[in-house]
Amino acid sequence: MPERKIRVLIAKPGLDGHDRGAKIIARALRDAGMEVVYTGIRQTPEQIVNTAIQEDADLVGLSCLSGAHMTLFPRVAQILRNKKAEDITVIGGGIIPFEDVAALKKAGIKEIFQPGTYTEDIVQYIKQNVKPRQ
Amino acid sequence: MEEREKLIAETKRWEETTFSKSVSRFPERKKKFESTSHIEFKRLYTSIDEREDDYIERLGFPGEYPFTRGVQPTMYRGRFWTMRQYSGFATAEETNKRYKYLLEQGQTGLSVAFDLPTQIGYDSDHPMSLGEVGKVGVAIDTLSDMETLFEGIPLDRVSTSMTINATAVILLAMYLAVAEKQGVKPEQVRGTIQNDILKEYVARGTHIFPPRPSMRIITDIFAFCKDNVPQWNTISISGYHMREAGSSAVQEVAFTLANAIAYVQAAIDVGLDVDDFAKRLSFFFNCHNNLLEEIAKFRAARRLWARIMKERFHAQKPASCMLRFHTQTAGSTLTLQQPDNNVVRVAFQALAAVLGGTQSLHTNSRDEALALPSEEAVRIALRTQQIIAHESGVADVVDPLAGSYTIEALTDEIEAGAAAYIEKIDAVGGAVKVIESGYMQREIADSAYQYQKGIETKATTIVGVNEFTITETPSEEILRINPEVERRQKEKLNEAKKRRNQEEVAERLSAIKKAAKTTENLVPPIMDGVRSYATVGEISDTLRAVFGEYEERT
Numbered sequence: 001m002p003e004r005k006i007r008v009l010i011a012k013p014g015l016d017g018h019d020r021g022a023k024i025i026a027r028a029l030r031d032a033g034m035e036v037v038y039t040g041i042r043q044t045p046e047q048i049v050n051t052a053i054q055e056d057a058d059l060v061g062l063s064c065l066s067g068a069h070m071t072l073f074p075r076v077a078q079i080l081r082n083k084k085a086e087d088i089t090v091i092g093g094g095i096i097p098f099e100d101v102a103a104l105k106k107a108g109i110k111e112i113f114q115p116g117t118y119t120e121d122i123v124q125y126i127k128q129n130v131k132p133r134q
Numbered sequence: 135m136e137e138r139e140k141l142i143a144e145t146k147r148w149e150e151t152t153f154s155k156s157v158s159r160f161p162e163r164k165k166k167f168e169s170t171s172h173i174e175f176k177r178l179y180t181s182i183d184e185r186e187d188d189y190i191e192r193l194g195f196p197g198e199y200p201f202t203r204g205v206q207p208t209m210y211r212g213r214f215w216t217m218r219q220y221s222g223f224a225t226a227e228e229t230n231k232r233y234k235y236l237l238e239q240g241q242t243g244l245s246v247a248f249d250l251p252t253q254i255g256y257d258s259d260h261p262m263s264l265g266e267v268g269k270v271g272v273a274i275d276t277l278s279d280m281e282t283l284f285e286g287i288p289l290d291r292v293s294t295s296m297t298i299n300a301t302a303v304i305l306l307a308m309y310l311a312v313a314e315k316q317g318v319k320p321e322q323v324r325g326t327i328q329n330d331i332l333k334e335y336v337a338r339g340t341h342i343f344p345p346r347p348s349m350r351i352i353t354d355i356f357a358f359c360k361d362n363v364p365q366w367n368t369i370s371i372s373g374y375h376m377r378e379a380g381s382s383a384v385q386e387v388a389f390t391l392a393n394a395i396a397y398v399q400a401a402i403d404v405g406l407d408v409d410d411f412a413k414r415l416s417f418f419f420n421c422h423n424n425l426l427e428e429i430a431k432f433r434a435a436r437r438l439w440a441r442i443m444k445e446r447f448h449a450q451k452p453a454s455c456m457l458r459f460h461t462q463t464a465g466s467t468l469t470l471q472q473p474d475n476n477v478v479r480v481a482f483q484a485l486a487a488v489l490g491g492t493q494s495l496h497t498n499s500r501d502e503a504l505a506l507p508s509e510e511a512v513r514i515a516l517r518t519q520q521i522i523a524h525e526s527g528v529a530d531v532v533d534p535l536a537g538s539y540t541i542e543a544l545t546d547e548i549e550a551g552a553a554a555y556i557e558k559i560d561a562v563g564g565a566v567k568v569i570e571s572g573y574m575q576r577e578i579a580d581s582a583y584q585y586q587k588g589i590e591t592k593a594t595t596i597v598g599v600n601e602f603t604i605t606e607t608p609s610e611e612i613l614r615i616n617p618e619v620e621r622r623q624k625e626k627l628n629e630a631k632k633r634r635n636q637e638e639v640a641e642r643l644s645a646i647k648k649a650a651k652t653t654e655n656l657v658p659p660i661m662d663g664v665r666s667y668a669t670v671g672e673i674s675d676t677l678r679a680v681f682g683e684y685e686e687r688t
Contacts, residue, residue: 028586098504
């Protein structure tokens, strides 16, 4: 049986409508052979977790440019733990100041990608850190 | 003609001798030089590139049709552009302080940033508002917040631009109500609401209702302001956000004007006379990195819009054909890497906007790839405009780059490229249709992806990002929104709700509902609603109940 592809959910938590980055990442991951679902904008953390479980995602990529990341990213990680789905890796990106990065990692976000990141670096990160579940 | 033939022959001679000798020894940096819109830059522009049709018809004079050379006869020799920094954060008290600071620093107009709950019609205590209150702008729940926001700022003396779309009618009503309390008459009030819902579906994402009722609210505003708030710019038709989302310069002009055509048509369809409302339409463009392309873009947009208004909509008054616009430098070009470099980027972008004849300008701050700007960063951004205005000399001549072979050729190309897109959009039923089908969104996403690939393959150089990099030492002083803001704002909302007459609020909300179900103009009942301290969320919910909500295509 061929190895299952890595399944990714790209999600926009909160009210931020800036989805240029989210769409570019979704497309780059698809081009790199992953299966990608993009939620669209204005998702609650609960909705994102439900979709991630439903879609059997290996990884959730959160994008937020509105400054609400400190509230919304940790909530996604928390709800995943509540639902015993913490094997789904969570990463994030957007307008995120350096000093927030450590706190977000402590809250369960595995990696934060700031502006200027190459899509290729994100692809490599995922390939090295996420194994598709069989 | 003889002169032209001579020049063609001379150019050929130059290419075969001087140029070819040189290029064989020192090849050019690239095989092809092109703009963001894939316009290929020629090596050399000469008078051969000049179109032969009439100078008067294509360029004309400043303040006259087709306004290629600017909308005012004296441009910045009379008065500089309005220096208008977009700002707002946390609570109305804090933002009010920033406004007073900016006015003291010589800023000449206000520009209000609202937080996302205000923009999307949720009160600060709504579950969807979690984490967003006071973040990208100031939180406004009731008229009480708006009173605080403009406390001590006389509304007959400043002009105020408000970046507000789906809930524009509510915030405009609040602004007029504050003016009323200050004793300022609606006809004295000057300012702009963005009120451009179509680009929200395409790029910015603060829509609430489906397109049709949204267009109705917009035409209600046109009609109300024409009679009551004659100095108000009723819409700011925006290419800015589509460009931020990744469009090219040509797409920015094309999609903005295609949306503008949809608004004008909608207003004509409800019986308004084009010459009664068109002079209050305003525009909002981005200014990106490519100096030459950007200068030409503004000139092309002015000429194309003038022609559309005259030829398509048969506008009679010159003011109806004038494309007046605000410019903001391109936020998406700001880099987190070596952030001081952004000061230089912003300066060039601002220069292009001025050389392109902007009416007002916002210059971004160097730290905005990380957070909202600090006060110091905003001051440098404002000083950048003041240096261009007072020191560079470019403001002393009207449309100073006109007649440059290059600029004129690019102006023609951008105009032609945008006109071709508009023709395509017309052929499939206009802007609303192509937005519903996702066409504009796809075109923009494709351009954005190509741009990103260009950076990663180094076809495009971004200084400090893919070339000339250093090991970054994060040491920035950034503006942080106190997490207490959300709690404080919810308290204020509760207090405002306690102070008001509940029965009066209920009555006025039901009057809004009634108007929404008919063709009655929505502005007067919404004005009554805000005067009773009905909240942004309550009024929006009332309209949601009648109009429904838009579902995004993904």
